Amino acid sequence: METDKRPLILVSNDDGYRARGVRELIDMLRPFGEIVAVCPEGPRSGGSMAITVNEALRLAEVPDFEGCKMYKVNGSPVDCVKLGFYVALGGRKPDLVVAGINHGSNSAVNVVYSGTMGATFEGCAFGVPSVGFSLTDHDPQADFSGCRPFVEKIVEMTLRNGLPAGMCLNVNVPNSVEPPKEMRTVRAARGNWNDEYQRYTDPFGRPFYWLTGSFHNEEPEARDTDEWCLAHGIVSVVPTLLDRTAPASGQPEWLRSLKF
Amino acid sequence: METDKRPLILVSNDDGYRARGVRELIDMLRPFGEIVAVCPEGPRSGGSMAITVNEALRLAEVPDFEGCKMYKVNGSPVDCVKLGFYVALGGRKPDLVVAGINHGSNSAVNVVYSGTMGATFEGCAFGVPSVGFSLTDHDPQADFSGCRPFVEKIVEMTLRNGLPAGMCLNVNVPNSVEPPKEMRTVRAARGNWNDEYQRYTDPFGRPFYWLTGSFHNEEPEARDTDEWCLAHGIVSVVPTLLDRTAPASGQPEWLRSLKF
Numbered sequence: 001m002e003t004d005k006r007p008l009i010l011v012s013n014d015d016g017y018r019a020r021g022v023r024e025l026i027d028m029l030r031p032f033g034e035i036v037a038v039c040p041e042g043p044r045s046g047g048s049m050a051i052t053v054n055e056a057l058r059l060a061e062v063p064d065f066e067g068c069k070m071y072k073v074n075g076s077p078v079d080c081v082k083l084g085f086y087v088a089l090g091g092r093k094p095d096l097v098v099a100g101i102n103h104g105s106n107s108a109v110n111v112v113y114s115g116t117m118g119a120t121f122e123g124c125a126f127g128v129p130s131v132g133f134s135l136t137d138h139d140p141q142a143d144f145s146g147c148r149p150f151v152e153k154i155v156e157m158t159l160r161n162g163l164p165a166g167m168c169l170n171v172n173v174p175n176s177v178e179p180p181k182e183m184r185t186v187r188a189a190r191g192n193w194n195d196e197y198q199r200y201t202d203p204f205g206r207p208f209y210w211l212t213g214s215f216h217n218e219e220p221e222a223r224d225t226d227e228w229c230l231a232h233g234i235v236s237v238v239p240t241l242l243d244r245t246a247p248a249s250g251q252p253e254w255l256r257s258l259k260f
Numbered sequence: 261m262e263t264d265k266r267p268l269i270l271v272s273n274d275d276g277y278r279a280r281g282v283r284e285l286i287d288m289l290r291p292f293g294e295i296v297a298v299c300p301e302g303p304r305s306g307g308s309m310a311i312t313v314n315e316a317l318r319l320a321e322v323p324d325f326e327g328c329k330m331y332k333v334n335g336s337p338v339d340c341v342k343l344g345f346y347v348a349l350g351g352r353k354p355d356l357v358v359a360g361i362n363h364g365s366n367s368a369v370n371v372v373y374s375g376t377m378g379a380t381f382e383g384c385a386f387g388v389p390s391v392g393f394s395l396t397d398h399d400p401q402a403d404f405s406g407c408r409p410f411v412e413k414i415v416e417m418t419l420r421n422g423l424p425a426g427m428c429l430n431v432n433v434p435n436s437v438e439p440p441k442e443m444r445t446v447r448a449a450r451g452n453w454n455d456e457y458q459r460y461t462d463p464f465g466r467p468f469y470w471l472t473g474s475f476h477n478e479e480p481e482a483r484d485t486d487e488w489c490l491a492h493g494i495v496s497v498v499p500t501l502l503d504r505t506a507p508a509s510g511q512p513e514w515l516r517s518l519k520f
Binding site: 045054056059109118153163181185188195197207211239243244245 | 441455502512
């Protein structure tokens with residue numbers, strides 16, 4: 001980052017450009033630089049890192065948007081970030097990608113399904129320091145004010161220090177009664193979804209299904225996890241990798257010595 | 261796995277139930293156990309780990325499918341695996357999840373966008389040993405016969421040995437002139453997509469975009485990578501993690517000592 005010009009910040013999300021979370025985020029980021037936002041035209045929660053390969057994509061500017069350039073895209077969060085890099089920014093490389101603020105938690109294993117983190121990983125894949133922010137509150141009218149000091153701190157430090165290649169940040173802010181006063185760098189808790197599908201019958205007698213379920217934390221006492229922090233009113237910061245290769249040290253012998 | 265009954269294998273893919281790759285895969289897997297397949301009703305390449313949360317899902321049996329139960333779903337590869345676990349298998353836990361065989365490579369960073377690997381990771385999240393197979397040939401009529409001995413070997417070894425919790429396998433088979441004769445456990449090559457968007461104008465004068473681009477391998481000489489193997493006619497096996505947390509040893513000091 002050159003210090004003699006304002007940082008360029010690309011913003012995206014997965015709740016769509018109308019969501020309150022991204023408007024609040026833009027308001028928090030405005031003092032840090034020039035903001036260009038590219039967001040899905042509608043909700044894309046659970047979009048992960050999906051890309052659109054078999055359909056035409058549209059990018060349209062949303063006029064008069066909170067004093068910054070906002071574009072909407074008929075695609076996934078990753079489509080938004082890619083179209084941001086290659087079309088909306090016209091080749092200018094941003095200094096930072098910020099996604100969110102998500103309406104709802106992206107802690108533990110949820111990072112892999114999250115469209116917010118999908119956008120964040122895509123920024124990381126492009127070689128730009130990238131951060132995803134989430135508030136543990138799904139309410140469309142959620143109060144994001146508790147996020148502000150943490151967004152400011154993380155953005156300021158990430159702009160100043162950068163992030164190692166291939167690493168991005170997954171930041172979750174608890175929706176606690178008292179605004180959070182603490183922030184910790186932790187790991188994603190181990191756990192899984194006990195999914196269920198609610199079964200319905202349509203007017204023609206055909207079944208259809210809707211995903212539901214609840215998250216099961218396998219290690220609720222582990223204080224070095226994001227879930228523990230969030231349960232205790234603490235903001236969690238999880239440094240997260242784009243590369244998913246298992247280190248050789250964790251591989252079983254039969255794999256390390258695989259022959260044909 | 262109990263040895264006194266046949267293994268139960270859940271199969272999925274991202275090219276859709278009509279794809280040649282999944283039919284060939286089922287033919288290769290048949291000797292290993294009982295097969296139940298749940299696949300997207302149409303192509304879902306690039307589906308990553310996207311889940312459908314805002315729409316109704318349908319699951320319908322495809323009659324007379326290659327001598328096994330095949331269901332089609334109007335959702336993503338992960339939706340297919342989840343509906344497989346919770347509906348199609350009716351609560352029976354499979355011994356193995358196998359996804360593919362993908363028409364096209366899923367090496368290097370492509371693992372994060374891949375719907376084939378999305379299905380594989382979902383099996384892993386459910387606590388089942390899971391393997392994704394891909395052939396480096398996008399042709400709908402691709403010749404999958406070179407995959408067979410490697411699918412057999414990997415499936416046999418995975419059924420026998422299992423995989424550590426949270427680890428699954430990303431197997432890529434090169435589409436070489438001579439059938440591959442070697443297989444190696446390696447890591448994902450570092451690299452990135454030089455994306456481009458082809459710009460069109462619709463009959464009403466409005467622009468639309470279509471994703472294109474080419475993969476740039478940052479380390480073509482690194483022999484311990486999947487890209488190197490595939491370029492040299494060798495099957496690559498990359499042990500891959502569901503959890504994306506960066507190990508503390510790789511985190512920069514400012515993150516490890518983060519305070520508020």
